[in-house]
Amino acid sequence: MKRLITTQRLGGVLAGAALALAALALLASAPQPAPDRYCTVQTNPLYTAPQATASSCGRLELAVPLRVLETSDGWARVQLEGWQLQGSPTVLYALEGVRIREAILDACAQAKLQVLKTVTDEDTGQVWNKVRLAGFWVPEKALSRDLRKPWATAEALYKKNCSACHALHDPAQFTANQWPQVLKSMTSRTPLDKTQIAWITKYLQYHAKGIDPDKVPLPCGLTPAKPKSPPPEPAPPAGSGSR
Template sequence: MKKIFISLLIPAIFLWAKNIAYSDEVVSLYLNKDDAKVIGKLLPTNPFEILKDQNNKVMIRISGYINPKFPSVIYFNNSQRIIVAAFSKNIKLNYSQIKKGEKGKWDKVNLEIWADKKDFSKDNRKMLNHAKELFVNNCGICHALHSEKEFNVNAWPAIFKSMVNRTSIDKKDQWLVIEYLQKNAKDFKIK
């Protein structure tokens, strides 16, 4: 009886401990809770863990990969330019290194940082569907829709940015659509 109880309890604690969330829009980041100065941005659709929740701010843990030579950007995987968070270049960030990159691949890191509290979601499926809808409804008007798979991860941001001003996609949704396109691109890798 006791054994069954413990084996049920362990997964429950694990799920409760990891408070994973996603934002559908860009979120401002701060070094300290009461700072007014924004030092970085977290981009939509990427998972983060909420560690503390205080008034209008949350302390979050971001996981990702950095190029140790240019450590002001956290990427989604160890070799492609899918931005999870980007920071001012002159800010010293307190990364904890999880795994050193091998053969020129980027280092896996965690970063704890403060963020504006928003209406976060428990998963990112709905926001990715919304991004797809924006893409399909706006990008196939003047020419046939170019498929997500037509371009590489690193090519999509520039292509999207060169076209977005011809569409009615809101400024607030632009990074949402870019992240969607990159995560569905021809050469996308999860790791």
């Protein structure tokens, strides 16, 4: 009887350990944002100091991924990277050759840009610089690690408001460069405000023609990790067929 109880207890311990390991594996496979990685939840000036009375050197758009370098009394000093068309220093874009706006830069911000690399678009001949901008301040309340809710809201607003007059356009029907103008022609007949339109525009641009969602996911959308395919079953040994 004592041996039976011990065996039962051992079985319970092993089962508990297996469950714990399974839970740890599930947590490890879930998308986890880096502790210093955030996205903007609204447009906001790029302040030169952690206070609203400081001068600004430009404006951050919404849904811009960035890194928080330090915080101070409700403010965050940030760093972001983006692409800049050579000869057009005032606008920072999310992708090379794709006009998803990240920031509008004044001269004082342009002076602090660090060029990381330069590429030439083979189709257009345009020269693009990948750049980094660091050292400016934004309110911490303007940042979030998780934008799943606003992205879902943007999708719902698009489907609700942009199908009343015509069949709903598939996001991949237009390129990211085309969507802002296409949406502008439709939203004049809707009750959408500027902020809602900005979110919808970004949502459509990140789902547009030519944008691979696996390579360019929604910023801070916390796309679930794809499940791994099970390994193939081993082939039966030769001569092991049923008789």
